[in-house]
Amino acid sequence: MAGVGSSTWGLAQWLEYIESCHPGEIDLGLDRVSQVATKLEINLNKSFVFTVGGTNGKGTTTRLLESVFSAAGLVVATYTSPHFQHYNERIRLAGQDISDQDLCRCFAQIEAKRSDIPLTYFEYGTLAALLFFTQTAPDVAVLEVGLGGRLDAINIIDADISIVTTVSMDHMDWLGDTRDAIGFEKAGIFRSEKPAICGDLDPPQTLIDHAQSIGSHLYLRNVDFSIFEKDESWDWKGRNQQGETLEFFDLGMPSVPLQNAATAIQAILLSPFCVTEAHMRSGLSNASLTGRMQMLKLNQSQCILDVAHNPESAAYLNSALSKLPPKQTHIVLGMLADKDIGQVLQTFSLEVEHWHLVSLNTPRGATATQLQAFFKDYAPNHLDKITLYSDVSSALTYLAQQLSEQDRVVVAGSFYTVTDALTYLTSP
Structure with missing residues (x-):
């Protein structure tokens, strides 16, 4: 095999290599990935960033954001995990998976800068996505948390809007064995003076307290936004950036959970972009996701x-x-x-x-x-x-x-x- 970082390496060789670089599948913490990101000059300031966390619904919420903003004519990038059949599925730009060539180039640049700093498989992929988005500067970048939130590699980026879809008992070995403990970890993606949205009908008090302690503007389902489900349609009510009440009536049933659609709409309306009701309806109707119904x-x-x-x-x-x-x-x-x-x-x-x-x-x-x-x-x-x-x-x-x-x-x-x-x- 050629030397590490060789231009002759294909994607399969890179994936085999990055999988072997760290003894653990999971190693939560931001220090190592932050050091490498600094060396790579990763900066998403030219993009409006959504970070999406939660136990369930992260993937569908991410896809909903992508679909609606794309319907509004914006260039959208997404980073999700895991993938199904091809690693490239994790990194998308303008509705297309990243090419092998671009992915290998990003991996090579990471390898050239990381020196002796160990990275997990997930951290390599996260840095590749963030580097690609830095270089392509999409209008919107939607970043899905891998595990938890507070110590997940994605959290080196300050989100403009943070979303926690739901909080349930899962990954307890890493996040804690109570909803309060897990809620605190997931709330770690919130940022001071920025909107934070939680779609869970019963959010843990720790999540609410953390948002208050850092000065996040927290929007809760059935408090700040809500849905009314009918036989073949549904209504949505919530608030926009200016705090004005908005309502959409007789929305078509999406192929994804309504609670995620409701959360995504609230997030979209808190963004600075001009998204019309027609864009919303089009994006909701077109949103679908592999492996979800x-x-x-x-x-x-x-x-x-x-x-x-x-x-x-x-x-x-x-x-x-x-x-x-x-x-x-x-x-x-x-x-x-x-x-x-x-x-x-x-x-x-x-x-x-x-x-x-x-x-x-x-x-x-x-x-x-x-x-x-x-x-x-x-x-x-x-x-x-x-x-x-x-x-x-x-x-x-x-x-x-x-x-x-x-x-x-x-x-x-x-x-x-x-x-x-x-x-x-x-x-x-």
């Missing part, structure tokens, strides 16, 4: 992919499925072993024809047998509706041969599960 086909059967992996996101998936025309539902479930598997199972109140449990071949992945063990305590009525598989593709291969258009397949439980399903479903 994504509808595909498995032969003749409807196949829905959703990354729901904790009780809150599973509850949304259960609700969304209950609103669809009735079909016999087969759930392909694969999860990481450190997730709240039992509570996720309990959340599914809809009638499930059969559970197809799959092993995830990743270091933190649960085996199908481990998943099955939770049914005795959390879903005992479903014990006779379980089949085990070695992987996602085995389950989908079986279902493709057995099911008809009267059936519905739902693939859920993890980004890994959905990624494997996407690979299977999109392969020639």
Whole structure:
């Protein structure tokens, strides 16, 4: 192999290299990434920056912001994680994934400047995104937090508007084992004298207190903005930059959770850009996201992919499925072993024809047998509706041969599960 940083390196070589550079997958803290960012002269002052954190809904809120601002004619950049099939998905500019060439160039520039400062895989990617946005100066940059907020690499950037979508129990080994502890970590992205928005209906007091202590202008759902859901449309009410009350009536139902759409609208109306109601309606109707109630086909059967992996996101998936025309539902479930598997199972109140449990071949992945063990305590009525598989593709291969258009397949439980399903479903 050529020397580190060689111009002959392709993206696969760079990704292999940056994955090997740090012994830990996660190493929260801002010191190392800040030092390298300073050397790279990273500066997003030419862009209006949104930072999006929260337990669930970060990806859809980011996509909503991108879609609406794009409809208004602005150049939008987004940084999200993880990716599904291609690393380039993480960094987007003007609706397009970053090219291999630009990504490799950014990695090479980071490597040339970092000296002996160790960086994690996520920190390399974050710096590449921030460097690319510094060089391209989009009108709007939307940065999705990777984990938590206060000590996440994204937090080296001061956001013009910060968003916390929801606060739930997840990643407790890193963020704390109470909602108050987790809420404080997520509130770490707020900035003094800047708007901060929380879409959670019951925000932890620590989040509210932190916003007050640093002088953030906090906007809360059902206090400062709200939604009214109707049969086939919804209304929104909130405030603009000047503090004036605004209302939108009979908005079309988006393909993403309404609570995230409501939060995104409030954030957009606090920005300095001219976004009309027509832009808003267009952006909301066009916003969709891979792996979030994504509808595909498995032969003749409807196949829905959703990354729901904790009780809150599973509850949304259960609700969304209950609103669809009735079909016999087969759930392909694969999860990481450190997730709240039992509570996720309990959340599914809809009638499930059969559970197809799959092993995830990743270091933190649960085996199908481990998943099955939770049914005795959390879903005992479903014990006779379980089949085990070695992987996602085995389950989908079986279902493709057995099911008809009267059936519905739902693939859920993890980004890994959905990624494997996407690979299977999109392969020639």
